[in-house]
Amino acid sequence: MTFSSVALAAVTAMLLAATLIAKLPLRWWWIRACEFPRLQLACAALVTALLSLPLDPPWRWALLASNLLVVVLQARFILPWTRLWPVQVQAAEPGQQERCLTLLIANVLTPNRQASRLIEIIRQHDPDVVLTLESDSWWQERLDQALEEHWPNSVKIPLDNLYGMHLYSRLPLGNTRVEWLIQDDIPSIHTEVTLTSGDRLTLHALHPRPPAPNESEETLWRDAELLLVGKEIHRHPTPTIVAGDLNDVAWSRTTRLFCRISGMLDPRRGRGRYSTFHARYPLLRWPLDHIFTSEHFTLKRLERLPGFGSDHFPILATLCFRPSRSDEHDTPEADGDERAWARQTIREARARDQQT
Known part of the structure; x- marks a missing residue:
């Protein structure tokens, strides 16, 4: 047994363990x-498989098979967010611009003070609606100065706990609510947006607590917030957009369940991952900032924008209200067991202490 074979076996064991652990239906953050x-993980397993080829049998075949198994298991989750997969939200046809909405989302990173760079990006792309996350009073002052004239309709929640939110819109807002759905220090925005055409849609802006040692030992409260909003959307199937930093990846158990519970669609499926975090580490990057739509919309544009000093990239989407094309979409749907799991998660989150 050589050192190289032992080292490759150890790496293989870790990759396989991480792959299998992710399948456990438990809420501990590290799982x-x-x-x-x-x-x-898939890329690391592929490299390890190639490095195993020069080894003598039986190490070669055992490590090769184990690593290829990791690649296959991970690919099942990754492929829908590549161009090898059919799109889930159909492409918009030209015209009827008055029925389209351009939305820009930016997690600003509260200590980041490069507001001028974000404002320049906003002005360059000229979205109808701007949603900022982690924005405190300092950010509100800069955003107000730059945006209030042309984006006069707003919802402002300046907080210094990393969960502040600001919504600026040139389109009219109505029936606006700020809610603290699961935890009393985590806000969310729920509002109607009236398009230039007069059509109305519902916008839910979310930023649940992430699963991390310094934030939450479990994903219970994040999961419950997403599933609670998903249930509300299912009960009121109107034209809807959900946007925000969900602190979850697009292919996770919870986010996929949210889509089935709510019937929402992911514009990235069949187009790419559009990873927004971490902006500073290209090799450790995944899609945390999300835009989901109901079947009433088609997609005209989806783009990850340049960084501005935050640990997140902004993301921009133009969605067009096309209810006549709803039947072109394959809307996900939850089964009875999944709906029961969602109800249990929400009940448990509300019953337990709101620990962090």
């Missing part, structure tokens, strides 16, 4: 965290 780096 759910294994869902995030699926592409990284």
Whole structure:
């Protein structure tokens, strides 16, 4: 047994363990965290498989088979977010611009003070609606000065706990609510947006607590917030957009369940991952900032924008209200067991202490 074979066996064991641990239906943060780096794990397994080829049998075949198994298991989750997969939200046809909405989302990173760079990006792309996350009073002052004239309709929640939110819109807002759905220090915005055409849609802006040692030992409260909003959307199937930093990846157990519970569609499926975090580490990057739509919309544009000093990239989407094309979409749907799991998760989150 050589040192290289032992080293490759150890790496293989870790990759296989991380892959299998992610399948466990448990909410501990370190288990759910294994869902995030699926592409990284698959790439590492592929490299390890290639490095195993020169080894003598039986090490060669055992390590090759184990690593290829990791690649296959991870690919099942990754492929829908590549161009090898059919799109889930159909492409918009030209015209009827008055029925389209351009939305820009930016997690600003509270200590980041490069507001001028974000404002320049906003002005360059001229979205109808701007949603910022982690924005405090300092950010509100800069955003107000730059945006209030042309984006006069707003919802402002300046907080210094990393969960502040600001919504600026040139389109009219109505029936606006700020809610603290699961935890009393985590806000969310729920509002109607009236398009230039007069059509109305519902916008839910979310930023649940992430699963991490310094934030939450479990994903319970994040999961419950997403599933609670998903249930509300299912009960009121109107034209809807959900946007925000969900602190979860697109292919996770919870986010996929949210889509089935709510019937929402992911514009990235069949187009790419559009990874927004971490902006500073290209090899450790995954899609945390999300835009989901109901079947009433088609997609005209989806783009990850340049960085501005935050640990997140902004993301921009133009969605067009096309209810006549709803039947072109394959809307996901939850079964009875999944709906029961969602109800149990929400009840448990509300019953337990709101620990962090």
